[in-house]
Amino acid sequence: MAFEGLAERLQSTFDRMKGRGKVSEEDVKEMMREVRLALLEADVNFKVVKKFVNDVKERAVGQEVMKSLTPGQQVIKVVNEELASLMGGEQSKIAHAQKPPTVVMMVGLQGAGKTTTTAKLANHLRKKQNRKPVMAAADIYRPAAIKQLETLGRQLEMPVFSLGDQVSPVDIATGAVKQAREDHQDYVLIDTAGRLHVDEDLMGELSRIKEAVNPDEILLVVDAMTGQDAVNVAETFNEQLGLTGVVLTKLDGDTRGGAALSVRAVTDTPIKFAGMGEKIDQLEPFHPERMASRILGMGDVLSLIEKAQTTVDEEKAKELEKKIRTADLTFDDFLEQLAQVRSMGPLDELLNMIPGANKKALKNVQVDESQIGRVEAIVRSMTKHEKQTPSIMNASRKRRIAKGSGTTIQDVNRLLKQFEDMKKMMKQMAGMQSGKKKGKGNFQLPFM
Template structure:
């Protein structure tokens, strides 16, 4: 996971100071030495590290912190606020033009994930904002890029504007905007060409496209796995092209995360989106305060709730709540909820968003194998309708039949039935605790 090493180091250094009733200036210096090393190891730009450490130190040894009742916690609060500021402060949203369509130029080096990100952004706009985007294939130097965008368009049922690879990118971009106006599309996402490194020809071409279509956004797509090089690329693109925002790809991978932390300070431009996986919907708006909380092990419940709101069927959630109250849960309900949780993303990643998850025993190395979920589904689907609706009828011979039908052993079948019974009891207790409270329109979280 991104920031894993940095998270461990930062959380370790702050653990020493958290519970202290009194914090000395030396305590703060010792902690900041650890923080400085952690940031440098994560490949954060050394100038950025120096400024961050000085800003935190200056605030942390101030009278307001030192004289507070909980100085240790106050220091951590300062670190959290300064880290949030370093990552951009507040969320920077995508521009919306007063005159439709909003034009977005997608730029970046070859291999940064630009074409895939264009597809992800189109899906995000349609799914989360009810927009109608048009993707334009303006990378004429790589016929595979045009084909890739067209294939993405078919997969996502999204329109793609293409004129082949014999027309100039400027003409393609201009005609794409005209087409979007005619078809009443809200956004035009122009997938431009990349190179293996920044060169004059690339920048000239991008400059000409920018002059021709006057985009509302110029989004630079950078691969976070490239570390400090990603920051240098961002600096070069911004200097020549004047980018308006950054999309960090592969932020879910085994990356030290230094690029994401450095890039806002170095370019002055905000990170607007983060690529968090291979799936078409694995693009998230970048929230600096939430990312800072994740890094410091404080969880990210807001993102978790948003994922649930996007993927959980509200009518089904209400029916589920009724069944929980009356203890009528069935294995069909279990399968349905399992499916909704799977749609939210990898379960181990969802658990990491919970506050304090990093401190829970066994959570650090937790990996939820998709095969385990498939095994559960196979067991439940091997049951008859009666058995799924009334688990109490499951006797020894029925369990043996289910085990044979699902290709699993009898112990696994017994374990699942036991876990299901325990879960039903727990859910009944949880709904019992809610009695007497005001009914609101709150989110109903799915269960596992």
């Protein structure tokens, strides 16, 4: 995940501060020196770092401490709030015109992922906001750009407006808006051309499109992995076009994350979305306060809940809850839950959203995604009766299951034992009253 190095440095610094019953001005200065270095190493713009450090110092030194918190925790709270403020404070939502269609210009340099992001945004608008978008292919220069958008449109079963590559982008954009109005579409997402670097021709063309369609949004698609270059690109586009928002792509990559912390502060343009992977549904609204919490190792419970709500069947969840209470869990239930958890995204990403489950806490936890496939293969090789009643397992049944799943008898035995341990743990949890009884806590999931 982005910010990995920054998160580790900051969490390590704050761990030393948390338990302090008293925090002196010197303690705050020492901590802010560490924070300053961590931010600069993460490629955050130096002017942004200077202002951030000064703002935190001003609030943290001599501030009234809330009764429920230790002074150390209060300082961390200040850093968390200022970090969220740096990235925009509150979530900035995409515009919605009173009189449809809402016109969105997607702009950016070549290679930032503009065309894919246009399709991801269209998918998000339809799935999450129940809107009817159309994508307009206005990049007539890059070979196969129009074909790429049309292919993505077919995958999503979504309309793409195209007039080929012999018509001017301005005419394509105006034609798309006119057509969308006639077809009662809610949004027009215009995929514009990019260049390898900013030049006058590119800006001139984008300015003419802007003048012709009067967009409600001009979203800059920028690659988070380019660090400070991302900030420079954002500044130039903002000066020339007047951006209304930024979409950061590749925020899931092994990047220092400085772009996300700098773009908003330098351009005063909100980050509206973040690309968290290559799949078409991996575009998320950008929540500054949630991102700040994740960087500081405080988790991101709201995003975790939202992921769960979109993937978990409510009726099945209630049914499962009853089974857990009575420890009446079968391998069919186990398989179903495994599928739902997998659909929420990579397991290490989900663990990072759990409060307190920072890198330090997860250091010894190895999530092996390939093991999940092995577990599923073992369960799918069981008969219905075996899934419902694992106690009937004997040597010949285990041999057959191992052969059918391409695993070993030891793998089958391990899964059966872990499944029994899990049921015992559930029984203990169901029997707990006011925390008087405690399980041994040594159960390990079969994919860890």
